[in-house]
Amino acid sequence: MTAPIALTLGDPAGIGPELAVAAWQALRNTGPVFFWLGDPVLLNNAVPFRLIEKPEDAEQTFSDALPVLPITCPILVTPGQPTSDNAPAVIESIERAVGFVLEGRAGGVTTNPIAKHILAASGFAYPGHTEFLAALCQTTGQEVMMLASPQLKVVPVTIHVSLRRALETLTTDRIIAVARATHSALQNDFGLVSPRLAIAGLNPHAGEEGLMGTEEQTIIGPAIAQLKNEGLCVSGPYPPDTMFSATARPKYDVAICMYHDQALIPLKTLDMAEGVNVTLGLPIIRTSPDHGTAFDIAAPVGSASRADPSSLLAALRLADFMSQHRRGNSQ
Ligand SMILES: NC(=O)c1ccc[n+]([C@@H]2O[C@H](COP(=O)([O-])OP(=O)(O)OC[C@H]3O[C@@H](n4cnc5c(N)ncnc54)[C@H](O)[C@@H]3O)[C@@H](O)[C@H]2O)c1
Ligand SMILES: N[C@H](C(=O)O)[C@H](O)COP(=O)(O)O
Numbered sequence: 001m002t003a004p005i006a007l008t009l010g011d012p013a014g015i016g017p018e019l020a021v022a023a024w025q026a027l028r029n030t031g032p033v034f035f036w037l038g039d040p041v042l043l044n045n046a047v048p049f050r051l052i053e054k055p056e057d058a059e060q061t062f063s064d065a066l067p068v069l070p071i072t073c074p075i076l077v078t079p080g081q082p083t084s085d086n087a088p089a090v091i092e093s094i095e096r097a098v099g100f101v102l103e104g105r106a107g108g109v110t111t112n113p114i115a116k117h118i119l120a121a122s123g124f125a126y127p128g129h130t131e132f133l134a135a136l137c138q139t140t141g142q143e144v145m146m147l148a149s150p151q152l153k154v155v156p157v158t159i160h161v162s163l164r165r166a167l168e169t170l171t172t173d174r175i176i177a178v179a180r181a182t183h184s185a186l187q188n189d190f191g192l193v194s195p196r197l198a199i200a201g202l203n204p205h206a207g208e209e210g211l212m213g214t215e216e217q218t219i220i221g222p223a224i225a226q227l228k229n230e231g232l233c234v235s236g237p238y239p240p241d242t243m244f245s246a247t248a249r250p251k252y253d254v255a256i257c258m259y260h261d262q263a264l265i266p267l268k269t270l271d272m273a274e275g276v277n278v279t280l281g282l283p284i285i286r287t288s289p290d291h292g293t294a295f296d297i298a299a300p301v302g303s304a305s306r307a308d309p310s311s312l313l314a315a316l317r318l319a320d321f322m323s324q325h326r327r328g329n330s331q
Contacts, residue, residue: 002327003107004058004067005034005319006097009090010112012073013082014293015307017042019112022309023316024066032320033059034110035067037093042077043068046302055105069096079298082115087122090114094129098136101284107323108285109133110315113293116160127160129288130279137282144181144280146254147264147290148318149271152244153254154263155182155280166259170202170215175223179256183232185280186253189322198243198252199224199236200262206239220258244270264290273310276318285322287315 007023010016020036021043027034035058043049048065052058058067071093075085100106111129119126126132134143146155157178158166179197186195199220203213210217220237227234235252242248243255244266257263267275268290275290289311297306 002032002320002324003105004055004062005032005316005323006055006069006100006106006109007034007036007038007316008097008109008111009036009038009071009073009093011082011090011115011118011293011295012039012042012077012086013079013298014113014115014295015298015305016112016293017301018299018305018307019289019309019312021047021066021301022305022307023312024062026309026313027316028063031062032107032316033062034316035069035106037069037071037097039073039077039089040068040070041073042301044300044302055100071096079300080295082118082293082295084118084122087119087124090119091124094132095136098133098284102137108287108319110312110319111286111288112312113289113291115293115295129286130159133279133282133284133286137284139282142177142181142281144178144185146182146185146278146280147267147275148278149267149275149290149314151270152249152267153186154257154267155254156257156260156263158259160260163259163261167202170219170258172219172223172226175199175220175256176226179223179227179232179234180230181281182254182256185278189280189285189325191325192253194233195254196252197227197232197234198238198248198255199234200240200243200255200257201237202240202258204239204241206237215258273308274314275311276315278318278322285319285326287319287322289315 050061050065073089097109186192202215207213207216277288279286
């Protein structure tokens, strides 16, 4: 028996509650088993659910009712109208989910989407889950964001910062650290013996020999040289405009990108429905759908839903796969 996956509340005014229900309906007979750390009021009595006190109770109820570990939202939720007054419930859900995984009582955390600016308005000090989870695990600075889909895996070296700040903070050391963490996660959690890392350039034409920027020569090139010295299978820097083409993608297992949108635009364009956000470099397993809160389509549970659960399903399945893989490796 594997430990259940802990699915967080996310922003309660987003599509998270609808997705939790849709995921349970899709998985109740097959698994993977998960429990939702959320407010049962949001379910509108439109779906069978059972309140549980601990993760260990999720398995026995899962085929009959959605297991809910209750987290109360302080303010009545209106879908599509987020409020930072509910931030304490959003944060508590994440904290408790991580706690269960650190205690070995849940196999991994799958997070429903949060709205960064809504949490920030409540005083929340982290730009996203990725950084918050690292803090909860006491591994700040080691977190690495990867988005994985059937067609592509991408890792941005800089994450939730402005483009200007991304350029200021891009260093050889950071590229090396992110590449090392990615290499070992692909080996340990995805079973790739010798992962091939393609390193993106930063500038048009990867700098065109310095004519259009020199970061490829001064920052990225030295990182590639160091990683090659360590025996990693790395190549690049590649011109960012062509490295995601259908002919280029099969030549590598993961693209290491210099900033958020360089990585996420190709992934979400190719595979929005199947993409999964995975946090590497943590002691816990964490996955997430690749989309956000989708406030524009959020609807009450029980009414017609326009929210596609495919990415959340992929995230739950990947968390379970990684959990089983780690268990297998440790036996
Ligand atoms: N993992 C996360 O927590 C996460 C990820 C990305 C964005 N966000 C947050 O989400 C908020 C909204 O961001 P955004 O508008 O840029 O992106 P979004 O992904 O929420 O929405 C973009 C568009 O895609 C649609 N969409 C998204 N998911 C869908 C689904 N499952 N089914 C059907 N349609 C879907 C939305 O309706 C919208 O039209 C932001 O505040 C951002 O911080 C959170
Ligand atoms: N950067 C992610 C994206 O755009 O899909 C998203 O904001 C999620 O980030 P966290 O997992 O750190 O919340």
